[in-house]
Amino acid sequence: MSDLKILVISDSHGNNENIRKAIEIEKPFDILVHCGDIEGSLETVTEGADYEVKAVRGNCDGSDLPIEEEFKAGFFNVWVTHGDRYNAKYDEDLLNIKQAATNKHADIVFFGHSHFAEIVKDTESGITFVNPGSIGNPRSSAEKSTYAVVNVTDDYEIIAQMKELPDA
Incomplete structure (x- = not known):
């Protein structure tokens, strides 16, 4: 096994x-994860990709995604998960999503919906929660489009970083 970049x-x-x-x-990375509200098709940007693509349905997407x-x-x-079903936009302590993640025995949770970027390493559960914010419609104070990069190492480490797209 080798380190993975997501x-x-x-x-x-x-x-x-x-x-x-x-x-x-x-680039290069191993997996692209989209946490929903694509409102279109990822195929146009991932066609012929040399990485895995995982995507879930957001509240603004059709029903063709899980x-x-x-x-x-x-x-x-x-x-x-997109996060809308767990009230992620208004639940500052992430209580609903934490409970669901615990029930699913998750070590890492990727979610969106709020458009606010955050990384939370929950000391009680040991779960790392990553909301990459919004790459297309940011609502952060700086109005920057954000995304996350998560490296999973062979040394059992989860290294999560929040990044901003540079101005065009």
């Missing part, structure tokens, strides 16, 4: 150009 995006709302920019900046996704990243169980 590019995590959410809430692109049809802005495929910003997805392309993040992909170009972060509501949730679970997979292994190295030694870790990853759970992906």
